[in-house]
Amino acid sequence: MSALRVLVVDREPVVITTARAMLNQLEYKVLAADTGFKGLELIRTHRPDIVIADVQMPTMNGLEFLQEARAIDPDVVAILITAHQTSAKVREAMKQGAFDILEKPLRMGPVLRAAERAAIRRRQLVQRRRVETLARQVNKELKLSGLFACLRKELAHSLGVRLFSVFLYDTPTDALTLACSNHVPKAQGKENISIGLEGPMRTAIKTRAPVIVSRFANSRWRQTAKQRERRYHDDTSATLPLIVGDELIGVLNLNDKVEPPEGFEEIDVSYLLIAAEHIASAIAVRQQTGRLSAALEELRAAQNQLAAESRARAKFIERVITNQEEERRRISRELHDEAGQWLTSLIAGLGSLESSTQEYETRDKAIRLRRLSQFTLDEIRRVSRGLRPTALDSMGLEGALQQLSDEFVGTHPAHVDIEMSGLTGRRLPEAIEITLYRAVQEALTNVAKHASAAVISIVIDRQQDRVRAIIEDDGVGFEVKRANGGLGIVGIRERVESLHGSLQIESHPGEGAALVIDIPVSA
Numbered sequence: 031m032s033a034l035r036v037l038v039v040d041r042e043p044v045v046i047t048t049a050r051a052m053l054n055q056l057e058y059k060v061l062a063a064d065t066g067f068k069g070l071e072l073i074r075t076h077r078p079d080i081v082i083a084d085v086q087m088p089t090m091n092g093l094e095f096l097q098e099a100r101a102i103d104p105d106v107v108a109i110l111i112t113a114h115q116t117s118a119k120v121r122e123a124m125k126q127g128a129f130d131i132l133e134k135p136l137r138m139g140p141v142l143r144a145a146e147r148a149a150i151r152r153r154q155l156v157q158r159r160r161v162e163t164l165a166r167q168v169n170k171e172l173k174l175s176g177l178f179a180c181l182r183k184e185l186a187h188s189l190g191v192r193l194f195s196v197f198l199y200d201t202p203t204d205a206l207t208l209a210c211s212n213h214v215p216k217a218q219g220k221e222n223i224s225i226g227l228e229g230p231m232r233t234a235i236k237t238r239a240p241v242i243v244s245r246f247a248n249s250r251w252r253q254t255a256k257q258r259e260r261r262y263h264d265d266t267s268a269t270l271p272l273i274v275g276d277e278l279i280g281v282l283n284l285n286d287k288v289e290p291p292e293g294f295e296e297i298d299v300s301y302l303l304i305a306a307e308h309i310a311s312a313i314a315v316r317q318q319t320g321r322l323s324a325a326l327e328e329l330r331a332a333q334n335q336l337a338a339e340s341r342a343r344a345k346f347i348e349r350v351i352t353n354q355e356e357e358r359r360r361i362s363r364e365l366h367d368e369a370g371q372w373l374t375s376l377i378a379g380l381g382s383l384e385s386s387t388q389e390y391e392t393r394d395k396a397i398r399l400r401r402l403s404q405f406t407l408d409e410i411r412r413v414s415r416g417l418r419p420t421a422l423d424s425m426g427l428e429g430a431l432q433q434l435s436d437e438f439v440g441t442h443p444a445h446v447d448i449e450m451s452g453l454t455g456r457r458l459p460e461a462i463e464i465t466l467y468r469a470v471q472e473a474l475t476n477v478a479k480h481a482s483a484a485v486i487s488i489v490i491d492r493q494q495d496r497v498r499a500i501i502e503d504d505g506v507g508f509e510v511k512r513a514n515g516g517l518g519i520v521g522i523r524e525r526v527e528s529l530h531g532s533l534q535i536e537s538h539p540g541e542g543a544a545l546v547i548d549i550p551v552s553a
């Protein structure tokens with residue numbers, strides 16, 4: 031923006047001539063029109079800053095003209111001229127948005143005073159609108175990078191300077207980083223500027239107040255004035271702290287004021303401060319959002335990794351369990367089929383030797399060897415059954431559990447109450463049957479090892495979509511949280527959970543123990 035433009039609208043040429051002569055003193059550029067219509071046309075084409083218009087004009091009077099003018103440029107500052115200034119007229123004119131009233135004939139003093147005040151008003155209005163526009167544009171950007179790109183494009187123009195730089199301040203290290211500038215080439219966001227002990231930026235950081243320099247050569251920083259000349263055209267600068275709440279987040283540096291008058295004045299500073307406030311909070315909000323979304327991203331990645339790991343673990347456990355069962359089945363079969371067959375033949379051979387020989391000693395040896403072999407065979411069968419519950423294959427879960435319970439009662443001084451429902455006539459999936467069998471097996475082993483129980487109750491209840499097992503004893507009980515170290519319960523849990531089921535242990539010292547297993551059964 032160069033010299034201020036003033037439009038004078040009056041049908042009397044003498045008024046225009048007088049006004050022009052007076053306003054030229056202020057070095058304003060004067061446009062003139064002798065009717066309201068011509069005046070409006072000039073507003074459209076030349077965008078004057080101030081209009082001075084006569085109230086008494088034919089066809090379109092001053093007040094009508096004012097309304098039309100403000101419709102074209104809401105920030106135009108209007109001064110009306112009247113022949114007789116009455117308070118009613120003044121009130122009416124002000125109501126219509128006039129900024130001031132002058133009386134005919136025009137006198138130099140009032141005209142210049144009114145024009146100067148109008149000029150300041152115009153500057154304020156233009157500045158306000160620019161900051162509003164800037165804030166609107168800045169708010170459209172969601173990311174910090176977008177915000178800086180927007181500032182690079184708009185900020186210098188909005189603040190009426192040629193050059194600007196935004197630095198971000200890091201309190202712990204007392205370091206400034208160049209974040210965005212319209213004149214420092216490359217290295218944006220990388221260049222770390224160590225703040226000297228002196229200089230406007232240091233002062234702005236220390237005082238948290240704007241530092242305005244109108245002539246560097248005369249300022250306390252004149253030693254840097256020479257060096258500045260290479261970079262900057264003129265000698266003006268404004269350094270504004272960027273503050274959000276109580277926190278100093280950076281510094282905004284402005285150089286080379288473009289618009290007259292030379293140097294920043296008080297009204298400029300107050301609007302620069304408003305702009306700095308907008309910029310500071312826009313940066314802070316985007317920094318926060320950025321940090322938040324980075325944290326969220328990290329969290330999501332960790333969650334995904336955790337889920338993947340737990341899936342992999344579940345798969346692994348499932349494979350281990352399957353392999354284990356297969357391996358047991360193989361060993362059990364070997365023992366049963368191979369060793370069992372050999373022993374059976376051996377027993378038969380010993381039997382015939384026993385009946386064919388007459389010699390007492392040989393016969394006696396054969397009998398002992400046959401009994402030993404029979405005992406070994408029984409033992410092998412027992413081990414083989416334990417390894418692979420063939421009872422499951424032949425008798426189903428119900429029969430196999432009954433057998434387990436019978437065996438337990440046969441070898442331990444305890445009573446077992448077993449109650450099963452929903453199992454007759456329909457088989458559960460093999461994996462569930464083995465899991466329940468192993469769980470009851472381990473639970474009974476635990477009772478034998480740890481509980482000193484008199485009564486054990488086993489309840490298996492098969493529903494349509496789930497099966498539930500409760501193995502309860504009236505023994506010494508235990509502190510569930512402390513009972514770690516063993517692999518038995520852990521093993522049950524892993525088997526049950528690999529089938530998407532759950533295991534609960536209810537026990538307290540002196541109050542017996544109960545395992546509650548719940549496994550879903552897909553239809």
Ligand SMILES: Nc1ncnc2c1ncn2[C@@H]1O[C@H](COP(=O)(O)OP(=O)(O)O)[C@@H](O)[C@H]1O
Nearest residue numbers: 476477480481507508513516517518519520543
């Ligand atoms: N029915 C029970 N009565 C009392 N204590 C038990 C019972 N079942 C388990 N515990 C306790 O829980 C611990 C863990 O059991 P477990 O995981 O099977 O390992 P282990 O039997 O090899 O010790 C046992 O050492 C024991 O202290």
Ligand SMILES: [Mg+2]
Nearest residue numbers: 476516518519
């Ligand atoms: Mg155990």
